[in-house]
Amino acid sequence: MLKGRHLLDPMDFTTLEIDEVLELGGQISKNPEKFSNACQGKILATLFYEPSTRTRFSFEAAMLRLGGQVIGFSEPNSSSVAKGESIADTIRTIACYADIAVMRHPKEGAPRVAAQYSTIPVINAGDGGHQHPTQTLTDLLTIKSLKDNLSNLTIGLCGDLKFGRTVHSLIKAMSRYENNKFVLISPKELKVPDYIKKEVLQKNNIEFIEVERMEDVIERLDILYMTRVQRERFFNEEEYLRLKDSYILDKAKLKKAKEDMIVLHPLPRVNEIAVEVDEDKRAKYFEQAKYGMFVRMALIMKLLGVEVC
Amino acid sequence: MLTVNSIKNGVVIDHIKAGLGIKIFKMLELDKIESAVCLLMNVSSEKLGKKDIIKIENVVDLDFRILGILDPNITINVIKDEVLVEKKKFELPERVENVLSCKNPRCVTSIEKYIDHVFYLVDKEKGEYRCMYCDEIYALSEV
Numbered sequence: 001m002l003k004g005r006h007l008l009d010p011m012d013f014t015t016l017e018i019d020e021v022l023e024l025g026g027q028i029s030k031n032p033e034k035f036s037n038a039c040q041g042k043i044l045a046t047l048f049y050e051p052s053t054r055t056r057f058s059f060e061a062a063m064l065r066l067g068g069q070v071i072g073f074s075e076p077n078s079s080s081v082a083k084g085e086s087i088a089d090t091i092r093t094i095a096c097y098a099d100i101a102v103m104r105h106p107k108e109g110a111p112r113v114a115a116q117y118s119t120i121p122v123i124n125a126g127d128g129g130h131q132h133p134t135q136t137l138t139d140l141l142t143i144k145s146l147k148d149n150l151s152n153l154t155i156g157l158c159g160d161l162k163f164g165r166t167v168h169s170l171i172k173a174m175s176r177y178e179n180n181k182f183v184l185i186s187p188k189e190l191k192v193p194d195y196i197k198k199e200v201l202q203k204n205n206i207e208f209i210e211v212e213r214m215e216d217v218i219e220r221l222d223i224l225y226m227t228r229v230q231r232e233r234f235f236n237e238e239e240y241l242r243l244k245d246s247y248i249l250d251k252a253k254l255k256k257a258k259e260d261m262i263v264l265h266p267l268p269r270v271n272e273i274a275v276e277v278d279e280d281k282r283a284k285y286f287e288q289a290k291y292g293m294f295v296r297m298a299l300i301m302k303l304l305g306v307e308v309c
Numbered sequence: 310m311l312t313v314n315s316i317k318n319g320v321v322i323d324h325i326k327a328g329l330g331i332k333i334f335k336m337l338e339l340d341k342i343e344s345a346v347c348l349l350m351n352v353s354s355e356k357l358g359k360k361d362i363i364k365i366e367n368v369v370d371l372d373f374r375i376l377g378i379l380d381p382n383i384t385i386n387v388i389k390d391e392v393l394v395e396k397k398k399f400e401l402p403e404r405v406e407n408v409l410s411c412k413n414p415r416c417v418t419s420i421e422k423y424i425d426h427v428f429y430l431v432d433k434e435k436g437e438y439r440c441m442y443c444d445e446i447y448a449l450s451e452v
């Protein structure tokens with residue numbers, strides 16, 4: 001039962017519980033109208049201590065499409081937070097007004113503090129560079145919907161694999177399903193941290209390889225998950241110039257890819273995917289944003305314990 | 310040479326890294342107990358060069374587990390009728406509250422001062438703890 005629970009870390013839920021959310025998310029994506037009154041009379045509070053328009057819109061749209069309503073702030077300067085109110089007091093007050101809360105905070109662990117004092121479910125919508133569990137759920141629902149399942153896949157992750165929390169969470173999450181393989185594509189300075197390799201991949205005997213160039217491996221992939229590589233992440237300009245083109249997905253590189261490969265990206269994209277790729281049928285990153293809303297709808301319903309017959 | 314009488318009944322906390330004695334004194338709140346307590350600092354030691362020692366008379370039931378977090382080399386000798394009856398070994402506790410504080414400047418504990426600092430043991434051998442809030446790993450060897 002997910003009713004009344006919090007979602008702070010993508011690993012808070014068992015695979016069974018995640019499957020439950022994805023199952024409902026899948027149903028919603030096929031027939032969203034059916035759920036348009038599911039949360040009538042319910043209120044979602046969005047507590048955004050730092051701006052993130054995209055994530056906030058996704059949650060707000062999700063609640064509105066369920067027939068519920070939304071309150072909250074997106075600029076802490078203009079709220080009681082600016083007067084120095086503690087997270088504990090903010091959430092205890094909000095819990096009097098709303099049925100469920102979403103929190104985005106620049107400090108790591110802030111939603112966990114909120115959860116400790118909250119009588120309503122708290123969803124972590126990103127805490128610094130720490131966790132962003134609804135992005136992981138988004139990725140899982142997208143993969144499940146477009147590839148029919150979450151097993152037997154070769155997943156290429158490309159870009160900044162060192163600092164990208166979405167990448168780490170996705171590796172952890174997909175490692176829990178059978179027979180997935182990982183192809184980790186990054187400059188050597190931005191490789192996946194050792195603890196992920198040791199504690200997640202090697203410990204569970206999961207096949208993975210690490211390479212620097214996308215062109216060498218793209219034909220093997222079922223999924224290509226792109227992330228941003230920022231120029232300032234490189235140690236020297238020479239290295240950046242040598243590698244920069246190999247991390248930009250364009251039509252030429254896609255030629256070698258499988259016909260049914262899917263290209264994902266947590267968005268916003270800067271220049272790691274050439275605009276010409278958008279029209280390719282394998283480009284699924286905008287669809288992914290839509291699944292993000294559907295999975296949030298499912299999550300809100302599950303945590304509130306509402307059902308549609 | 311400074312001499313301190315050996316105790317009849319009580320506890321001797323020995324092999325404390327020099328300088329840590331005062332910290333342990335405060336952690337165990339020894340300033341608040343009624344018994345005779347003695348903190349020896351910078352005693353010469355073959356093993357450590359210099360060490361601190363704490364002797365507490367007529368008390369044996371303090372929670373010493375916490376000391377392993379500061380320095381696993383510390384030894385605790387329980388003395389009864391001038392005889393050493395027990396040498397306690399340390400087991401690192403699974404959860405420690407308000408003993409370690411999170412060093413991660415991005416951690417929520419850096420701004421919300423009222424919350425407890427909670428750490429969970431993740432690696433017994435290496436003595437590693439993880440902050441409950443930000444997951445930052447904290448190795449005891451770094452203390």
Ligand SMILES: [Zn+2]
Nearest residue numbers: 411416440443
């Ligand atoms: Zn922390």
